[in-house]
Amino acid sequence: MNCNITKILIVDDVMINLVILEAMLKSQDVEIHKATSGEQAINLIARNDFALMLLDVHMPEMDGFDTLEKISNFYPQKIIPTILVTATITDILSVVKGYEKGAVDYLVKPLNPVIVKKKVQVFIDLHKQKKHQENLATELQKEIIIREKTEQELRKSKHQFESLSQNSPDIIYTLDKNGRINYVNPAWTEILGHSKSEIMGRDFTDFAKPKDIQRYRRLFRQIRDEGKTFRDISGELIHKDGTIRHFILSGAQNQNDKDSAPGMVGLLKDTTTQQKLQAQLLHSQKMEAIGNMAGGIAHDFNNLLQAIQGYAELLLITKASGKKQNQEISEIKKAAQRGAALTQQLLTFSRKAEINFRPVNLNLEVESVHKLLLRTIPKMIEIKLDLQKDISYISADPGRIEQIIMNLGVNARDAVNDEGTINILTSNVILDDKFCRENTGSVPGEYVLFEISDSGEGIPEEVVEHIFEPFFTTKEAGKGTGLGLAIVYGIVKNHQGYITCQSRLGVGTTFRIYFPTIKCTEAFEEKPRELQTKGGTETILLVDDEEQVLQIGSRVLSKFGYNVLQASNGDEAIEIYKNKFSEIKIIILDMIMPKMGGRQCLNEILKINPEAKVIISSGFSADKTDESDISRLIKGFIHKPYEVKYLLATIREVLDGPVCSESDSLYN
Template sequence: MERLRHDTEKRADALSYFYSERKNDMRDIRESRAISVFFQNRALGMSMKYGLEASLLGILEELERVQRDRALGKDPIYTRIVFLDDQGTVLVDTRPSPEADSAGAWQRFLAPGSSDALILSEIKDDARQVLISAPYFFKGKYSGQIVAEVSTQAVQTHLIKAVGGYSKRAVSVITGECSRPPTAVPDPDFVTARLSDLKSLQDADSPAFDEFSREELHEEFVINCVEVKNTPFYLVNISPVSELFGTAAPWQLLLAMGALSILVLGGTAVAWHINGRNLVLQTGLKEAARNRLELEGKNFQLEREIAERKKVEDALRESEEKYRLVVENANEAIFITQDGVIKFPNPKTLSLTGFTTDELTSANLAELLHSEDRQTVLQEHANTLESNSTSRYAFRAFRKNGEELWLEANSVPSTWEERPAILNFIRDITLQKKLQAQLFHAHKMEAIGTLAGGIAHDFNNLLQVIQGYAEMLLFGKEQDDPFQKELEEIFFAAKRGGELTRQLLTFSRRIESKPRPIHLNRQIVETRKLLERTIPKMITIELNLATDLRPVNADPAQFEQVLMNLAVNARDAMPEGGVLTIETRNVVLDELFCMGQVGVSPGEYVMLSVSDNGHGIDAGTLEHIFEPFYSTKGVGRGTGLGLAMVYGIVQSHAGCILCFSEAGKGTRFDIYLPPTNAAVRPEEKRSPQELRGGTETVLLIEDEASIRNICKQMLEQFGYRVMIAVDGDSGLRAFREHWKDMDVVLLDLIMPGMGGKECLKELLKVNPDVPVIIASGYSPDGQTIQMLENGARGFVHKPYEIRELLRVIQGVMAAPKGMEDE
């Protein structure tokens, strides 16, 4: 019976330790980072699609790891682990079951009032189910429950089921106290009974009954019942009386022992002495056996504890290694800030800032920030700590070499060495900010160009009247006329006004462009001859031209303007003399370069570079140099349109222009143009046409009365008959009535009502062969070119001279259709 007692107590201790470790498992899960990350993301307002699903996958991996690693022998301890929210909804389940996960099925396990893991037991599907349940609190608020189902089969097999030499012994776990019926065994820890009478065990669904047949249930058994500490269970050890005391019943044994005692009463004193010593010896042996069993139990507990601790340490080491790899290989800068000092910077932080770890951790954070953003960053950090919430903001900082960086920060409240700190995730957005600035500049330039183009159009209409009348008056004056000089001044002033509006149109990319394949080097050599006559001798012109330079598709006249304007700017930057360098070469622009330039695609380009070693341009001025009318030369020393015109010409040729300058260190303009594979053809020389009039009939369709009048007078002075119309509708009516008498039509492009484009279409329907000349204050753009392609024969740009108008009229009249002078 003593061995029965020790066996029961040893198993109860093992069970107590086993369930204590299961509670530790729940605590470990509760402290896992995966669960805290989920609740942090949910607090930030992340949706299931963007963030929460990934967090739940992290929790599932953690639960599956625990379920996989915890085992008794080869049998897993847990059959299922479930993570519930505070409403009892299943968030994560290692063994999903739609039937078991119905609405409200798990709410009974919620325990917001408990602070530690609980051991629960219930009957489910005629079988006992044991569960370990632990509450989860996020920032002090009950947020969910972790419920794990323990494999009763593994517990029964490895910790409860009897082993040894007893053939009819069973051990079982029950909930509630054991009943204690009358007993014939003189020991308070044991009872004797027939199993068929132990209703409490049967009601408890004890698996002990499975060990015995129906007949054996009516035998007498000795039952030892011990409480399993810190659990709701009792351990029941059941052994047949026959195996403990032989086949005789206990009362028969007592009679036999009484008779035997009478027989030995006459024994000698020596026998009493021997028996006494034997009794002492037996007691000592029992005590030694008890101590040995206790030692074995403690050794068993210690071995299991060491094994469990080793698993925890291995898991912790593995987790730390994973997080270390993530942080060290992250594409974002990650570091801790505490008390205004950077701590634990990852490699990306070092490469981004250019500092070493020692330099960063010994520097004050504020010293690395841009002065305009310093207060913003420090205030964001203070708000993050005070509100215990995540903040996101952008700011500027400096690399070790002084380069300015734009950074985006995501700051999370944390702890470092048991004190409040901030965990920072930093992304470099310098390129993004640069592209935004370039896009804004491009939109601004486009808006200014639209405005400039509109102004130029209206100015050209006014200048047409001034120039036309001045020219008409000059035709009738002799050289000694007292007003000859004044008229010439009016005429040339109008011409200069026309040049000014032409520059505006060039900037707004509404200038007439005639691109063709050219050798840029040849253009530079020709322009150099002109530059040597216009810039001071104390400025040296150096050419570094690539011998294998590819041709480009460009307008020669416009690129002569580009070179002249850049050279003039270089001249003004070197009043004391210097070196003007013009360089060309073939280049390949990669994706990294093009990422920083709006509208530029990777590939092959021809580069034209114009540089000087003059006084340079400061950063503030550099932002505005391509804007029209922006000039630093002072009143009367420039229009501010030179670089604006250069910008417009380069843009119209599908290129890009960049300016690099620093005050006191000179300036360099780099122009990139796409090359062409077309052959370069020599330029055709045109002989000047003789100025003469005609007798043909011209239909003049023009909405501006002053222009109608001067144009009519000029044409009539040279013999033409002119019929006028004030708009497109009246012009079309007149043409339909007299189309057989109309030899040529001079059509304004921009008119109220029916515009020039629609009017041209209707005129050609009446007479497809009629020569139509387009007149506009704009230079040919997409709309005008389309009209020329759709049947118009020629184009004159306002303000035009009478000589130019006559030349165009004579050209369209003399040339067959499709062969007009362009």
């Protein structure tokens, strides 16, 4: 046998792990010995001189720590550098214990061949140097050199551990037998804000919430007195500024040489950002579900209002009643219109309301609403404006933007009561990746920020969580519908924006809204639409699954001279159109119907006659995902519940000539 061959011992109870390690280390001048248990390793050490031992930590019967201890007891003269092989780098407790038992380094599974070879090569070189020295010096000199080299490697390994602790993103701490802190790494200051002098010697529970103190003390006693080890325990600690940070806690006994009673060594992994993102995601999903439900309710309610408003208008048109009855009918119509306004608010929240986008200068909208707020807010309340002069343009509906500013302004007024300050700010901002990682739903890019803050009493944390939900209100009965902030939320989402609410009791509340910018040099001016309410003699196909909407629509259109055909579903409409498409001049089509929906029905109609003139009638505007396609296929859109004059005007515009261009469409 070649006396220059270096022997390495690898110990693991899993054979495949031994095979993998052997393959990584195999070379001409290395002889690999394998052991599948601590006992077998001890027997091999008795008969061989190993340059290095790679020792698995977790083995049945005799684990790595016990193996190291027995080797030390049985063969104190043999110094075998030992690299622990552990399952995970977060098992800091195992690493600390391994160093205490005599290990000089560690490897983490799954093993990286490059790292394994480099670390092993260090000890192979060390062993060769040792042999060389043994050939040049006496046995005593050899022993001294070996011990010095080993101590150097040990100090180096300890230095590596200290470096790991100093640079760890997680908090590493130790407590004495009384639960007082006697070591923390710099991560504590970075995460919780306290300097080292503010921490050392203090009880760990000084940084806990009152409700958690007894829980932490109970865990500590179980670790100290019963030797238990805890991993992945959820907990909270108080930051220096008073905010709460969330952690995953691990802990185990830590024997102190100066004290007979053990203390505790542990790890704190900060999960505050992760929990915040999870809460934001759940809230976003909840708001989406509530929005879908609100949109469905509003759509069905609009059909009912259409029938009420239509019959009221029909009675007024016929003028068959007396003056008193006409007044009563007008009140019915007004009530229906108020109901329609309420459903419009629900549709706005659910993001199914009709939005007319155009280039908007946010400063102009703020200044316009500011004048109105000055007339409605008590003079004891000061409104301060801080508007960036070169503000970018946004794509928005001016009416909706004014609604946002007014709703938030009135909320701020109520929060301030009779005296205080309301600050309104606009500025160009850039949302970076860091902001978007911490705020679920936001997208990186250039935005215009609208911020409104008040000096009021603030909002409790448990209320802020529900503040954008429809019908949620803290006001007295009769003093608010609970839709104001829900509408703001819906409008912001419709504008592809992002909204936040921050509030502290005794300090006040701040709302921040981020609108994506567009490239534009001037705002858009809308031209008023002239309505023509004359009738006609053409044949109209009216398609709607609501019987009352069909009946009132037929009566109104017949009253103005039109010939009306009715279909209560898509299949029936297609059958009628197949037989009479040459005489049908226009189709009024409901979008939401059971079985064959309006979109599918529209496609089938256009297959029969690509030139068919179709007006969409719906309780909410078209789905934004289909918006561009639908606007090319239809000739007009009318929103339920509609007044007779708008229905008649839209029909005449379609029949008498091209409706507004796609850029003027109600879908834009």
